[in-house]
Amino acid sequence: KRRKGERRESNAYGGSVMGNARSKEEARGDAERREDMLAAFTDMAQGKFLDKVAHVTSKDIKNLPVDKYVLVDVREDALRKVSHIPGSITQGDFERKRKEDKGAFAGKTVITSCTIGYMSGLFAAKLSKDPTFSGDLKNHKGSIMDWCYEGFDLVDDKGETTKNVHGVATKWAKLFPQDKGYNIVL
Numbered sequence: 001k002r003r004k005g006e007r008r009e010s011n012a013y014g015g016s017v018m019g020n021a022r023s024k025e026e027a028r029g030d031a032e033r034r035e036d037m038l039a040a041f042t043d044m045a046q047g048k049f050l051d052k053v054a055h056v057t058s059k060d061i062k063n064l065p066v067d068k069y070v071l072v073d074v075r076e077d078a079l080r081k082v083s084h085i086p087g088s089i090t091q092g093d094f095e096r097k098r099k100e101d102k103g104a105f106a107g108k109t110v111i112t113s114c115t116i117g118y119m120s121g122l123f124a125a126k127l128s129k130d131p132t133f134s135g136d137l138k139n140h141k142g143s144i145m146d147w148c149y150e151g152f153d154l155v156d157d158k159g160e161t162t163k164n165v166h167g168v169a170t171k172w173a174k175l176f177p178q179d180k181g182y183n184i185v186l
Helices: 030-045 058-062 077-082 091-100 118-128 143-149
Strands: 008-010 016-018 054-056 069-073 109-113 137-140 164-166 183-185
Touching (some): 030 143, 058 143, 069 091, 118 137
Parallel strands (some): 054 137, 164 183
Antiparallel strands (some): 008 016
16 A cells, blocks of 8 residues: 555566665666676676687777677577667678678678677687687677667667667666666566
8 A cells, every 4th residue: 555645656677666665776876787787797708708808898889980890799589679789780690691701701890799798708709719710809798788888779670779678587687777768678
């Protein structure tokens, strides 16, 4: 039962919050969530690829001329349909183009990306050992989560700008920013 003056609000995950009382998750700011996201990335990457692959941030990518890199999104199609970073291509498209034309990405930095940077880091590490691959290779640290923390645009499967982003699972959705206007889809 609500007391006089209390109101029910929805949080970013579709749950409700009573009155002025905020959940622990909502009380945390985006800066704390971003630190947690980067710590989660580092914990997962340690001993797997963290020191074996170079990493870039979303700001680094935004500062690169678009004709100097290819951004390879290794996430599943269902996640990409909700949204992806503009100009990114699927892992399947990347592999197909490499197979068809060995020089398809010559002179370009290949940047791998996913939700947080773990799956893309594993792909980058595998690619770095591939004798048929040569060139500059980097992993997108924080990937689409970092992109959202920067407030950069996302596009849906029709190429239209969207604020929807797939959170993969509740555990990961909590690491996305809540104060940037994105809608976390599960």
